Amino acid sequence: MMLNRAAAAGVGLARVMAHCGGNPTAAMHYVTGAIASAPEAPEPYAILAELWEEQRTDLGELFQGADSLRTVLAQSYISFLENNMDGAVLALGAVTGAQPTIVWAKAPWFSDARFLDGVSANALAEAAMRTMDYGHDLDAHSMREGFRPWFRAIEVVCDREPLPEMMAKMAIFLRACGLTDASFALCDRADSIERIMLTEVVRAGTWRKLGDPDQTAAAFQRALALDPANWSLYLDLADVRAEQGDFTTAVQFIDQGLEHEPTEVTLRAAGAAYRARLTGSHDDLRELIGLAPHLPNDSYRGLLIDHACAGPALPSELIAEARRLQNS
Incomplete structure (x- = not known):
């Protein structure tokens, strides 16, 4: 693909800083800026891979305790390079939560078979939850289009590693994106493996989003049957009836x-x-x-x-x- 002007400038400056200026910190700054401008372009990732190969000691020190958006973004790809697929998806989930309007999941590595075959259901579920950490509204057509790689990853990982609790968490993410039918379907798949309280709580939240208090209460009642000592479920049921x-x-x-x-x-x-x-x-x-x-x-x-x-x-x-x- 053709790089846009901002991404091309960032790539050029990153190359200069990496190879001529000898400044890996500045190089990483520019290359991550290029990724932000065009997450789907392969060139910035290639430069980041070169930087990591040549100056991993300096970059490793830079990553210690750093939590800036650009640093976490770089960590996501470097984790992929190091075959740490769980670390890669967790970092990208954090970046996505901070700036969901940028389609970070268009990164070529995110749809790579090596990533999809290696990431765990637990990490993918946690990463999906991190996309909601900052309270941004994900229920919009443009958001759903940008999250398509996430939806694909959920499908692949749930087929490979169908864990009910993780599937329920992923169903929360689908609901947040406005995919209520898909959220219910994933809950049904989780139930076919094992019925757990969390799945019914997720269903209840989805029915609440759809404005159906009776179905919401029914789901909470089923959750309570699975976990009768859970005080928060009584509170949920009380709140529904108060509404x-x-x-x-x-x-x-x-x-x-x-x-x-x-x-x-x-x-x-x-x-x-x-x-x-x-x-x-x-x-x-x-x-x-x-x-x-x-x-x-x-x-x-x-x-x-x-x-x-x-x-x-x-x-x-x-x-x-x-x-x-x-x-x-």
Whole structure:
């Protein structure tokens, strides 16, 4: 393929720095910039391979503890060169999570048979999860087009190494990309090997994305049957029923969860919120106010406060105190 202008300039400068300037750090900077400009072009990878072959000691020292995007990108290809396919995919997953609009997976090595035959299901699943680390929206046509090599890798690796837990994690990635039918299908394949709790949780999340609370709850109930002591599943079921306005059932699920984990702060906060919404209990709203600062998720804290403050006949000063926590 023809290199675009930015990639061609980066390749040229990398060659100068590598062979004339004797500066491997600068050379790597330019070559990784060229990869970013044209991930599918083979020339920058060839230069990076030459750099690694000739100056691996200097580059190895550079990689120690470095976590810049360009360094991690270089590590992905060098891991491939060293037959460390798991390290390669984990690094590329991290880079993709940081900048998913660049089609990093067009790298020729990512579709190479040697990579697809060598990468483990565990590493591919973890790498797929890393693509979501920064919260970017992957559910768009342009994103799906760019992620086609990932979808192909999932197909190949799941055929070779069908591990239910890893397949469930990959199904989360497919869902994030808007491929809900493919996500369900991969969950079904995982079930054909062994039914596990995580697969049902993934199904529940997919039904929730599709806006079907009853199917969501049914999947969580199946997950609970597989792991009946899991407090977080009771919380999930309570949240689904609260979304439907059924706070009586929500409180019942919370109480069941507390039987397994009576000190869990998120369960206690949700229980206080849902009881306040159901009964207008001043004490429950006060309990939520005390627990809310300890909740790790700000958006969930805000949601619980919204529910609680809608309870009947609650005093305005107590509501105002709760609302202040939403804005803190």
